[in-house]
């Protein structure tokens with residue numbers, strides 16, 4: 001069964017009007033990314049996945065109109081307002097295919113109330129945080145309060161990790177070694193480190209190696225084929241391939257592209273004597289039961 005642990009809540013319920021198309025050219029080197037997508041776009045692209053985890057990002061309290069590539073998107077979208085309601089509405093329409101995570105901001109004074117509302121009323125089953133996008137210190141007290149509650153309630157947290165082309169997002173707040181600090185303080189908290197912490201995949205390998213409840217997703221990596229091969233060889237040598245989870249980061253990539261990228265990972269070293277990522281390990285990654293590992297069965 002294919003589980004995609006990393007997708008974003010579509011910002012449009014219905015078809016995206018032609019004049020509201022948002023095209024990002026900075027996200028990946030091989031093709032532009034259309035980030036304004038509808039429910040139908042999402043569901044069609046996610047067809048290869050039996051179950052997908054889906055979430056939004058909680059923007060800084062008071063800032064209700066997120067900006068992507070300098071363009072305001074909130075004013076035209078059903079998504080405006082509480083992004084957790086948006087995620088929950090989408091998940092409720094397709095409960096067999098979707099599991100929703102909540103977006104929280106530790107600087108929101110009602111953050112823990114929102115956590116309870118999302119868990120209880122909305123049925124969201126994990127948390128998405130992106131400290132660089134949200135501009136909070138992952139080790140500040142208000143953030144620790146979220147981890148404490150998440151550990152107690154059995155809510156896994158997916159953290160954006162590593163770089164981003166968003167100019168206002170401080171990269172240092174998303175360094176993988178910060179996850180080591182969090183995992184030492186909250187050993188029973190389940191953590192997913194997104195994107196294998198690109199470009200610090202080596203740091204991510206040593207963090208997931210240490211902590212039984214910390215995993216990494218491989219989303220949004222395959223389109224840098226040399227680095228992708230290198231990081232999966234590294235994961236093989238550090239013996240952490242079993243801690244890697246399949247994720248697409250849709251709409252940045254599709255799950256099918258990601259699976260194809262995984263199966264083609266050794267192409268860059270064809271005809272050389274460089275090490276290859278074991279093919280059975282790639283298939284195991286694609287079929288990994290992330291729901292079981294994350295306690296989401």
Ligand SMILES: [Zn+2]
Nearest residue numbers: 006008194249
């Ligand atoms: Zn993402």
